[in-house]
Amino acid sequence: MPDFPAPRVSARPRIVRVFIASTVEDMQEEIDVLTNTVFPELHRRCRERHVEFLEVDLRHGLTAESTEQLDLVAISFAEIEQCRPYFVGILGQRYGWIQNLIDPELVATNLWLVEHPDKSLTELQALHGALNDPTLGRHSFFYLRDPAYLDSLAEERRPLYEAENPEARRKLDELKERIRRSGLPVRENYANAELLGRQILDDLWGAIDRDFPADATPTTLERYAAEHETFALTRSAVYISRDEHLAAIDLHASTDGPPLVVKGNPAVGKSALLANWAKDYRVEHPQDFLIVHFTGSPSHSTDHISLMARVIGEIKRRYRLPEEIPETSQKIAARFPAWLAAAAARGGLIIVLDGLDRMADHGDALDLAWLPETFPPNVRVVVSAKPGAILTALEERGWPTLHVDGFQPEEQRTFVHEYLAYIQKELDTHQVDRILEEPQAANPLFLRALLDEAVSSPITSEQTARIEGCLEADTPDGLYAKILARLERCHDTWQPGTIGRVMSSLWASRMGLHERELIELLESWQGPLPRAVWSRVYQDLQPLLINRSGLLGFLHDAVRLAVETLYLPDAKARRDAAARLAFYFASQKTDDRKIDELPWQLFKVEAWRTLKDCLESLTLFWRLTGGPRQWELREYWRKLGTRYNVVQTYEDVFLRHQKAGPPDRDLCLILERMAGFLESMGRYDGAASFYHISLEIREKLFDTDHPEIAVNLASLAAALRGKGEFKEAEPILRRAVEITEKTRGSDHPELALRLLELGDLLRAAGEYLVAEPQLRQALAIHRNAPKLAHLDIAATLGSLAAALQSKGDLDGAEAALREVLDIREKVFGPEHPDTAACLNELGALLAAKGDDQAAAQTFRRALSICEKSLGAKHPDCAVSLPGLAAILERAGDYEGAEPLLRRALALREQSLGALAAARAAAS
Numbered sequence: 001m002p003d004f005p006a007p008r009v010s011a012r013p014r015i016v017r018v019f020i021a022s023t024v025e026d027m028q029e030e031i032d033v034l035t036n037t038v039f040p041e042l043h044r045r046c047r048e049r050h051v052e053f054l055e056v057d058l059r060h061g062l063t064a065e066s067t068e069q070l071d072l073v074a075i076s077f078a079e080i081e082q083c084r085p086y087f088v089g090i091l092g093q094r095y096g097w098i099q100n101l102i103d104p105e106l107v108a109t110n111l112w113l114v115e116h117p118d119k120s121l122t123e124l125q126a127l128h129g130a131l132n133d134p135t136l137g138r139h140s141f142f143y144l145r146d147p148a149y150l151d152s153l154a155e156e157r158r159p160l161y162e163a164e165n166p167e168a169r170r171k172l173d174e175l176k177e178r179i180r181r182s183g184l185p186v187r188e189n190y191a192n193a194e195l196l197g198r199q200i201l202d203d204l205w206g207a208i209d210r211d212f213p214a215d216a217t218p219t220t221l222e223r224y225a226a227e228h229e230t231f232a233l234t235r236s237a238v239y240i241s242r243d244e245h246l247a248a249i250d251l252h253a254s255t256d257g258p259p260l261v262v263k264g265n266p267a268v269g270k271s272a273l274l275a276n277w278a279k280d281y282r283v284e285h286p287q288d289f290l291i292v293h294f295t296g297s298p299s300h301s302t303d304h305i306s307l308m309a310r311v312i313g314e315i316k317r318r319y320r321l322p323e324e325i326p327e328t329s330q331k332i333a334a335r336f337p338a339w340l341a342a343a344a345a346r347g348g349l350i351i352v353l354d355g356l357d358r359m360a361d362h363g364d365a366l367d368l369a370w371l372p373e374t375f376p377p378n379v380r381v382v383v384s385a386k387p388g389a390i391l392t393a394l395e396e397r398g399w400p401t402l403h404v405d406g407f408q409p410e411e412q413r414t415f416v417h418e419y420l421a422y423i424q425k426e427l428d429t430h431q432v433d434r435i436l437e438e439p440q441a442a443n444p445l446f447l448r449a450l451l452d453e454a455v456s457s458p459i460t461s462e463q464t465a466r467i468e469g470c471l472e473a474d475t476p477d478g479l480y481a482k483i484l485a486r487l488e489r490c491h492d493t494w495q496p497g498t499i500g501r502v503m504s505s506l507w508a509s510r511m512g513l514h515e516r517e518l519i520e521l522l523e524s525w526q527g528p529l530p531r532a533v534w535s536r537v538y539q540d541l542q543p544l545l546i547n548r549s550g551l552l553g554f555l556h557d558a559v560r561l562a563v564e565t566l567y568l569p570d571a572k573a574r575r576d577a578a579a580r581l582a583f584y585f586a587s588q589k590t591d592d593r594k595i596d597e598l599p600w601q602l603f604k605v606e607a608w609r610t611l612k613d614c615l616e617s618l619t620l621f622w623r624l625t626g627g628p629r630q631w632e633l634r635e636y637w638r639k640l641g642t643r644y645n646v647v648q649t650y651e652d653v654f655l656r657h658q659k660a661g662p663p664d665r666d667l668c669l670i671l672e673r674m675a676g677f678l679e680s681m682g683r684y685d686g687a688a689s690f691y692h693i694s695l696e697i698r699e700k701l702f703d704t705d706h707p708e709i710a711v712n713l714a715s716l717a718a719a720l721r722g723k724g725e726f727k728e729a730e731p732i733l734r735r736a737v738e739i740t741e742k743t744r745g746s747d748h749p750e751l752a753l754r755l756l757e758l759g760d761l762l763r764a765a766g767e768y769l770v771a772e773p774q775l776r777q778a779l780a781i782h783r784n785a786p787k788l789a790h791l792d793i794a795a796t797l798g799s800l801a802a803a804l805q806s807k808g809d810l811d812g813a814e815a816a817l818r819e820v821l822d823i824r825e826k827v828f829g830p831e832h833p834d835t836a837a838c839l840n841e842l843g844a845l846l847a848a849k850g851d852d853q854a855a856a857q858t859f860r861r862a863l864s865i866c867e868k869s870l871g872a873k874h875p876d877c878a879v880s881l882p883g884l885a886a887i888l889e890r891a892g893d894y895e896g897a898e899p900l901l902r903r904a905l906a907l908r909e910q911s912l913g914a915l916a917a918a919r920a921a922a923s
Helices: 025-048 064-069 072-083 104-109 111-115 121-131 147-152 166-181 193-211 220-236 243-254 270-284 304-319 329-345 389-396 409-423 429-437 444-455 460-470 476-491 498-508 515-526 531-544 557-567 571-586 592-604 608-615 618-625 630-640 646-659 665-680 684-701 707-722 726-744 749-764 768-783 790-806 810-827 833-848 852-869 875-890 894-912 914-922
Strands: 015-022 052-056 087-091 140-145 186-190 260-263 290-294 349-354 379-385 401-403 545-548 551-554
Touching: 015 025, 015 072, 015 121, 015 193, 025 052, 025 193, 052 515, 072 104, 072 121, 072 531, 087 121, 087 166, 087 193, 104 111, 121 140, 121 166, 140 166, 140 193, 186 193, 220 270, 220 290, 220 304, 220 545, 243 260, 243 270, 243 379, 243 401, 260 270, 260 389, 270 290, 270 349, 270 379, 290 304, 304 329, 304 349, 329 349, 329 379, 329 630, 329 833, 329 852, 379 389, 409 429, 409 444, 429 444, 429 460, 444 460, 444 476, 444 531, 460 476, 476 498, 476 531, 476 557, 498 515, 498 531, 498 551, 498 557, 498 571, 515 531, 515 571, 531 545, 551 557, 557 571, 571 592, 571 608, 592 608, 592 618, 592 630, 608 618, 608 630, 618 630, 618 646, 618 665, 630 665, 646 665, 646 684, 665 684, 665 707, 684 707, 707 726, 707 749, 726 749, 749 768, 749 790, 768 790, 790 810, 790 833, 810 833, 833 852, 833 875, 852 875, 875 894
Parallel strands: 015 052, 015 087, 087 140, 140 186, 260 379, 260 401, 290 349, 349 379
Antiparallel strands: 545 551
């Protein structure tokens, strides 16, 4: 059985929430050091490993009045449980505030509280956070301040730092002694706040480093997979399965055929069906290759280019394919079918695409032109959509469908009992019967949301009232609107409008928002936000949210729709929400989060000048052009292109950067990155200009024969070739060859690459005789390399074949193409589209030699591969048809040739449009 690499998708969320337990008045210096120095540093280190860090200090920002009004014990316990296992306790000489009345429901679920009456909030936090469970020792830390610290204080300040009274001193001494005996890490007698800060930084980072080591930092692909797995968990916790649905998908997964379309009204359980089927299938078929993509969670998953790039990346990882993932959106879309064919040839693939109706309106996403109409054998596809234009387009393809509807009456009751057991809550029989009387209960999402809302109160009468209020709603989004309205009323006492601001911000975000970001956004609107108040808001909103390793988003589209209805009823409100996010992220340091959100928000609000200024940031530019997200930058500039000149913009950026200091190697790298980006935009003039400047700088920095100069020369020559300036490019490329041979040696692969580039250039310029020796020398280097580079050999042979054919050496060209074919069959497989492309080239050559019989067989094989791997309606099938038709015409079989040409025309019209196809046929 093949040894396929397993993706590193950790079940552990990459979140570190640290609960801080301390008194307040006597700890202000410590709090300042932690807030201003320690926690920002931990946040920075964690972000480098794609871990979200958040400290939870509930006493921060509280007034004496709000301390008395809030149930801080209940809030603390809820936060401690979400922070586990991380806990920090800091004790001085004060015992702390005591909450007079503790919620009876909290006592009922934490019976040990009965044994600890009249304990301070700080002690209760220490007990619940660490002391009651010493197994948390690797993540729980206590720090005891040196009593001598009081001697350094002015006389008038000492009362704030001393024990409140003798009884408080006794209780604090007992607590400290219990901490010492617990076996948990304790640092005694820290002398000042700065020393404490260093100790906490070292201890917490040691624990975080063990949990999230640097060598286990997930790749972008692994992070995306983890986000989809997290979403799947929200749909599979409690699921009432239907055997006929699961059996239908099982049957589809085990047989070849067109994709299966799962359809049904919103929120009836399509995602839950697919999430649970995938979970069971992976258990039963652990060696099978399954990709599940939930459109809309995370938000960037709605982009069809990102979807295809993710599938391509998974295929490359699974089968260890040598081909690099395409960097441009056009190449991703063009090569997507070929990657599917590669997977089909190596063992197969099952793709589940949930919620295609949620695709973003970008490019050709909504007309589904990017989604192949036919898939190669051994690639099975399941898609889902709700009624609408996308589902209609899927059904028009003639794909089989599976209809999913809501709960049957017996399923409703089963779900209620299982879900209540899962969340460890209860409703009485009369309440359950009342819920199940109404038709809305047949909708799984409506029923779940209603249950969450009802049990959020421990009081039976209030539960009943909430049930009745919920049943006034007809749809899940209507129900969520009612829930949000109730939460608004509850929280208006503390911070009016907080719920609406939080949910509007989440609605406007592209990827979702981190808890820290939401807190900072709220504070930017309404001033300092007591942490305990935020905790109440967050705990109440959690049933409506999903947490993907720290990024918060909506649990379901129904929540999004409710937010639109309540808070964002018109275009102005939505634009304002996006503008607030843009303003917030503009003030942040440039990191992945800023790159995710800021340009996109500016794009949404059509702030074109500000977007241009944003894209001028060298840090942002460098990050976006350094990986698979380069297409995002191109999409922004395509929109800006009618208003601003991209070449002039980056020339201005370069000039400003140049003034910052003397030219150096870093400046050359920036110039070359800019040039490469402009090439991808088709702006070869600007690219050539930047390569020229970079070359001038390098020639001043290095010897004239430095290897970096050769690379720079080759890039410049490529840009000039793109402009059609072959004569200008040739001497530049010849100089690159000379430098490479001198510095690398006559048998180095880099020299082979330069020779191939020179041979290709000469061939394109029509100098076939001069091109041939360059290509043969490159080929000899590849053949003599210690490790054969098969694809490099194939590329060189392909260019050599073209040169030989152009100069009339058809036999030599045929021999070269047959070797290319042999390599592609070995590397890609005999049924791969790239193999078919080589066959088409060989077929054309055989026809040129007059061997029509062999040419026809070759064209037919190429056509068969395309039909099997890409589908009969794929435009690549049109490549073989004219050659076959020409052979039939020469044989006088005009009736046989006509349908082939008509089919080729139809495929080109489908791909290019009728006018473009007519022009292509005329040419």
